[in-house]
Amino acid sequence: MGTDVPSSGGGVSRFARQHTLGIAGALSAVALGLVFAVVGGLVPASVLPRAPTAVLEAIPTLNALVSLAAIVTISLGARAARAREFETHKRFMLASTGLFAAFLVMYLYRLSLLGTTDFAGPAAVERFVYLPLLAVHILLAVVCVPLVVYVLTLAVTRPIADLFDTAHKRIGRIAASLWLVSFALGVVVYVLLYLVY
Numbered sequence: 001m002g003t004d005v006p007s008s009g010g011g012v013s014r015f016a017r018q019h020t021l022g023i024a025g026a027l028s029a030v031a032l033g034l035v036f037a038v039v040g041g042l043v044p045a046s047v048l049p050r051a052p053t054a055v056l057e058a059i060p061t062l063n064a065l066v067s068l069a070a071i072v073t074i075s076l077g078a079r080a081a082r083a084r085e086f087e088t089h090k091r092f093m094l095a096s097t098g099l100f101a102a103f104l105v106m107y108l109y110r111l112s113l114l115g116t117t118d119f120a121g122p123a124a125v126e127r128f129v130y131l132p133l134l135a136v137h138i139l140l141a142v143v144c145v146p147l148v149v150y151v152l153t154l155a156v157t158r159p160i161a162d163l164f165d166t167a168h169k170r171i172g173r174i175a176a177s178l179w180l181v182s183f184a185l186g187v188v189v190y191v192l193l194y195l196v197y
Contacts, residue, residue: 016157020166024153028146035142038108045113059110060117063103064190067183070099074183078176081169086160096179097152100144121197134189140182147175
């Protein structure tokens, strides 16, 4: 995957095409390392500027809206790819990636400053509905990082015509499907945590 490409092109782009999997792996490791560092409390809240309380309180709603927007852009990006409208597909998937990054930055920022939000509903709903949905949402989000980074790395290191000889389409379908489910579950978690209870 990503190593059996022609050796045409200049230095950096040629290296990137020949080592796509390694580059994607390194970028994924750095991204997930930062996420786990924040989640694990290794980034002290004192090093972050503190936004006004109203901004911090708005982040969950903003992230739900970002998630809904990402569901739309991923769906439209997948549709464009099926219609062989690859420039449109590229724009939608880059927008989806930007939305994912915005979601993650806002979520981790709020988490660093305020910690997790306790579930206020019944214990049975928390145990059998909320926590399983949250766990699957988080697991899929973590799994999506290396898949999305790999597909994006393939896309930015090659012309569109060359992507047909890579795993871009196959891995992209998996990534998009998991991404959609993760964002959808994130919206359900938001509804349970902030609207229902």
